[in-house]
Amino acid sequence: MVEVKFLGSGNAFCPQGRLHSLVLIDNKILVDVPPTIIPQLKRENISPADINTLLITHWHGDHIFGFPFFILERKFISDRNGDYHLNVHLHKGGKEKLEHICELAFPGTLIDALKERVTFCETPLGDVINCPDWKYERFEVQHVPETDPHGYELKHVSGLTLLHCGDSGPCNEIEIRASRAHVVIIELGVPDEVPTEMHFKPSTLKRLANDNPNTIFLATHLYTNNYEEITHLPDNVIQVQDGDVFDINDQQQIRKIS
Ligand SMILES: [Zn+2]
Ligand SMILES: [Zn+2]
DSSP states (O other): OEEEEEEEOBOTTOOTTOOBOEEEETTTEEEOOOTTHHHHHHTTTOOGGGOOEEEOOOOOHHHHTTHHHHHHHIIIIITTTOOOOEEEEOOTTHHHHHHHHHHHHSTTTSHHHHHHHEEEEOOSEEEOTTOTTEEEEEEEOBSOGGGOOEEEEEEETTSOEEEEOOSOBSOHHHHHHHHHOSEEEEEOOSOTTSOOSSSOOHHHHHHHHHHOTTSEEEEESBSSOTTOOOSSOOTTEEEOOTTOEEEEOTTOOEEEOO
């Protein structure tokens, strides 16, 4: 059994009722670390120290600017004795970037915690560290090139393939991987009238979902207000809300549990 919890479902602008998109897998793997990560965890009664792993997709503030707050909280509140280790999977050059924003946010304060309590892993594929049930492969997506945009293909020991597309517009990598995934977490960051190829829109997600009728698409990073449904999307697209929890059983059937 796999659990996927949405601690946030909004795009960078946090439309009313939504915090920045944030996915928690099996209560220990977080995809990205948005600016309001601490309240996002605490309002669900999740201790930051219980997070084993971060999977970082790209260098946009709505995805990484919570990192200094996350390390600060662990150091002084939830892991005061340094009993828990954090593993961060990210692409090349990422360690320096995250160390830099920690130094900008809390000069001098986090250097020891980063050195002693965090492992950075820049390998593009392999086992998720200390999560023996999961393997990952990081892949390039179509988004602002300066952000080194990536997604993650996650394979669970049960046979489940879970794709997290990060922030991206339509691209070959997503098309190929969506066709072999059971569940795809995908951003729906802008409405159709915005002239950009850097995000999925209702029309492009509709096409992708119709091309892959056996795959379930969990649409997040939404531009819409909470409780505002985009109409005319195929039945295999679920528009998530903050606090939604899904479980996926060993037959790869997905069910919303809250
Ligand atoms: Zn974003
Ligand atoms: Zn982005």
